[in-house]
Amino acid sequence: MKEKSNIYQYDIAALILAYLRNEIDDEGRSKLEAWLDESDSHKVLFARVQDEELQIKDIRKIVSYDADKAWTEVTRKVARRHRRKLGTVYRVAASVVVVLGVSLALWMSRDKKSENKVVEVAEVVKIVPGRPMATLTIASGAVYHLDSLDNVELASVFAANDGKEVVFTDLQRPDSLKEVRYNKIEIPRGGEYKITLGDGTHVYLNAQTELRFPESFANSDRRVVYLSGEAYFEVAKDAAKPFIVRCRDYDVKVLGTSFNVNDYEDEKDSKTTLASGKIEIDMNGRQTVLKPGQQAVIKAGRVDVKEVDVEVYTTWMKENFRFQSETMEEILKKLARWYNIDVIYMGETVKNYHFTGYLPRYANIADVLELLSLTTKIKFELKGKTVTVMEK
Incomplete structure (x- = not known):
């Protein structure tokens, strides 16, 4: 029985290798899809072996017990040869990583009673993982649980809600309000939610996040919202009304753009990452302008700007x-x-x-x-x- 199990492990490893090399046939693809459907752990492993950076790290561990020294030696020798040779070296090493990784993971999933389980x-x-959950508190003090709420008409907006996303339609006209009143949406731990504000701005709210936003944008020359937690904004353009996200220690000013703000109270620093457009960080009267691909790290009263891989910080909602x-x-x-x-x-x-x-x-x-x-x-x-x- 043990021998059959080992054969199964290496069969799956071979299928994954064929897939990564674009050499898998229809029969192999069907077998691989069936294996993936067996459990979430298989999907986790499959996602891992497709990540090139992780493969490189595993290769370094395999080539020698002294990984850093061994990898330096390998890359030094490879550099002497033609660059096309590197692809062959990488594919062979990656094959070892995939086979060992798949075998190890399958062995561990069977050995649930082992005293050495990780x-x-x-x-x-x-x-359970997070799901759409949100509480809406409107300016009058009334509270609504959005994950169990259908469409509702409030004092100044109509909220079209499907249990995953709520779309606010502003019912107010200019000069119909004398003051700007705020609604509040709260996402608990283990929750997420999407909202579309009355101006057309889309906001993706992460777990343990609070967003305060105007009941209506009609009677204001600016669109100001208050954030605690993490949110990704796709701001509707309106040159006459700048959009401002107010965090604990700074403001993010935009006209129309896409960006992510991470400003949790239990974090040592705050990060604002720009995906497209242009934004300005205003902290204590000092302005810092970001371009796409840049991130502002706010810590201890300072704003440091660096180039980043934007997808790392702007795709968490996927x-x-x-x-x-x-x-x-x-x-x-x-x-x-x-x-x-x-x-x-x-x-x-x-x-x-x-x-x-x-x-x-x-x-x-x-x-x-x-x-x-x-x-x-x-x-x-x-x-x-x-x-x-x-x-x-």
Whole structure:
């Protein structure tokens, strides 16, 4: 029986390799799709082996116990040869990584009773990924739960809601209001929601986020909203009315553009990342202009601008989280908000392991933790809704 299991592992590895090389036939594709449908852990593994950066890191681990020294030697020798040789070297090494990685992951998924599991489940409690959840508090004080609310006509807007997104249509006309009153939408831990403001601006709200926005934009020369948490904005253009996002320590001013703001109270710094258009960071009267592909990091009263891979910071609302050399502490903060879990660290060292790659947003938490453990020297214990992080 054991021999048959090993054959199955290598068959799957071969199918994945054929897929990565665009050499898979229809029969192989059907087998691979059937394997992916068996469990979320298979999807997690498949996503991992498609990430080139993660493959390179695994190659470094395999070529020698002294990875840094070995990789330096390998790249030095390869550089002497024609560049086209590098593709062959990479494909061969990647094959080893895929075969070993698939075999290891399948072995671990079978060996759930092993004392050396990288994810120990000490107490079974259903932990689900985030889903659309939001509470709307309007200016009058009335509270609505959007995930269970149908369309509703409020004092100054009509809210068309489908349980995942709410679209506000402004019913007010200019000069019909003498003051700007604010509504508030709150996303709990384990939640997400999309909204379209009365001016046509689309906002994607992440878990543990609060957005305050005007009941109506009609009687104001600016569009000002207040954010705590994380949101991605696609701002409707209106040259006559600048759009301003107010955070704890600074404002983000735009006319029409797409950008992400991450400003959680429990984070050491705040990040604003520009996808398109042009924005201005206003902090204590000092202005900093961002161009597409730049990120402003606000920390300790300073604004530092750097070039970044925008997709890492602006695609969190899609199917996968993407991380680029982030610490385990940074990653687990995001997972804690999304899965509504608590995290305990057994020592400071485990917080500083780094991870680069993709993690599926809607997978089982145990599978996500297993993937993280496969790439580092840490393991996890899952008890109730608490994750304990420790060294292997």
